Amino acid sequence: MDNRPIGIFxxxxxxxxxxxxxxxxxxxxxxxxxxxxxxxPYGERSKAEILQLSIKNIEFLLARDCKLIVVAxxxxxxxxxxxxxxxxxxxxxxxxPAIKPAALRSKSKTVGVLATKGTLSSELFFTTSQNHAGGIxxxxxxxxxxxxxxxxxxxxxxxxxxxxxxxxEPMLAEGMDYLVLxxxxxxxxxxxxxxxxxxxxxxxxxxxAIAKQTxxxxxENNLSAPPVKKGSHLFYTNANxxxxxxxxxxxxxxxxxxxxxx
Numbered sequence: 001m002d003n004r005p006i007g008i009f010x011x012x013x014x015x016x017x018x019x020x021x022x023x024x025x026x027x028x029x030x031x032x033x034x035x036x037x038x039x040x041p042y043g044e045r046s047k048a049e050i051l052q053l054s055i056k057n058i059e060f061l062l063a064r065d066c067k068l069i070v071v072a073x074x075x076x077x078x079x080x081x082x083x084x085x086x087x088x089x090x091x092x093x094x095x096x097p098a099i100k101p102a103a104l105r106s107k108s109k110t111v112g113v114l115a116t117k118g119t120l121s122s123e124l125f126f127t128t129s130q131n132h133a134g135g136i137x138x139x140x141x142x143x144x145x146x147x148x149x150x151x152x153x154x155x156x157x158x159x160x161x162x163x164x165x166x167x168x169e170p171m172l173a174e175g176m177d178y179l180v181l182x183x184x185x186x187x188x189x190x191x192x193x194x195x196x197x198x199x200x201x202x203x204x205x206x207x208x209a210i211a212k213q214t215x216x217x218x219x220e221n222n223l224s225a226p227p228v229k230k231g232s233h234l235f236y237t238n239a240n241x242x243x244x245x246x247x248x249x250x251x252x253x254x255x256x257x258x259x260x261x262x
Contacts, residue, residue, distance in 0.1 A: 002223045005030035005234075006214065007066030009057040012040035012151045012239075013247050014185030015072025018095065019233075021207035022070065022214055023251075029218075029231045032064050037239035041147035042075040043116020043183070050118060054080040058088065060236075067223050070214060071095060074115060074182050074206075078122035091217045096128060097182035098204040103133035105202075106178050110137040112171030115182025117142045125182075139171045143183060150185045153243055156192060164189065168196060181205040188247070 006026075008019050012035050019033055034057055042050050054076045061069055070093045071077045071084075077094035085092050097119065102111045111133065119125055120140050129138060149160045171179065179201055181187060187205045194203070218224045225231070233253035237244045241256070 001226050002067050003030065003225055003229075004065050004067040004223075005032045006218075007032050007034070007058075007061030007064070007069040008072050009034040009036065009054075009061060009069070009076075010073040010184055011035075011042040011053075011075065012037040012147065012185065013237075013244050014147070014150065014183060014188070015070075016235075016244070016247055017184050017187040017205070018070065018072040018207045018210050021211035023231065023233070025208075025211040025215055026218075026225075027231055028225045028227050028229050030225065031231060031233045032061060032066060033233070033235045034060055035235070035237040035239070035244050037151055037237055037243070040151050041116060042073060043118040043142075043147065045075075045118065047079045047118075050076055050079040051083060054084060058084060062088075062090070066090070068093065068214070068217060068221075070210065072184050072210070074184065075118035075122075078119050078124040081124075091221055091223075093210060093214050093217060095184060095206055095210055097125065097180050098206050098209065099125075099128055099138075099180060100132035102178040102180050102204050103136045106136060108175045108177040109135070110139065110174050110176045112168070112176040112179045113138055113140045113182055114143050114167060114179065114186060115140070116147070117144070119182050137174065139174055139176060141167045141171065143167060143186065146189070147183065147185050150188055151239075151243065153246055155188050160189070161192060161196070164192060164196060168193075172197065172201075177201055179203045
């Protein structure tokens with residue numbers, strides 16, 4: 001049994017969609033969440049910048065005695081996960097677009113992928129797509145502008161809907177039956193997306209799979225917290241904490257501003 005917290009970080013509030021799945025599956029675990037909103041979006045940054053920011057996030061969480069770290073950011077995973085696994089001794093859980101399940105389930109053999117530039121241009125995304133979706137028509141779209149709008153709390157704003165309409169039209173025109181969300185911010189757009197796409201098009205994100213992998217790695221490494229305790233949760237951000245809290249109004253937690261030298 002290990003009472004130390006699980007650490008989770010993202011380039012902002014998006015990774016809270018992953019945190020929700022982890023908390024649902026592992027309610028006995030303490031968590032510390034770090035939102036690096038000041039530097040969002042990561043998807044427009046270079047690989048060197050993404051790696052540097054990821055390391056700073058990790059060091060912040062390690063200083064708070066985290067036993068495992070979830071990289072709740074597709075862009076940070078695709079650009080930094082190999083390096084950090086080689087240079088740190090604790091387990092890391094990464095985040096990747098759900099290309100494989102979409103490819104396996106698609107009847108039309110046409111899948112849409114909405115993600116950041118940093119994810120879509122990464123070697124890891126290319127390899128995963130080649131290995132698991134080689135015979136699938138993949139319509140990939142960089143979701144430019146979506147993360148800043150979500151970070152500003154403008155999920156239902158007209159400008160958000162206009163961007164989504166522009167990004168979805170080519171995918172729908174080619175007959176996609178699965179839409180893969182390749183950014184942890186994007187699950188907050190699902191209610192809006194469902195208003196804009198036909199009912200037969202299924203939306204996939206990675207949150208539940210990440211939670212299951214987190215549980216498996218905790219058990220494998222004897223890091224699980226006692227099952228009888230109730231987890232406590234601490235959220236840090238280096239931007240306005242009110243924005244982060246607004247996405248978690250149903251969550252009992254503490255919110256703190258992280259004064260990071262980023």
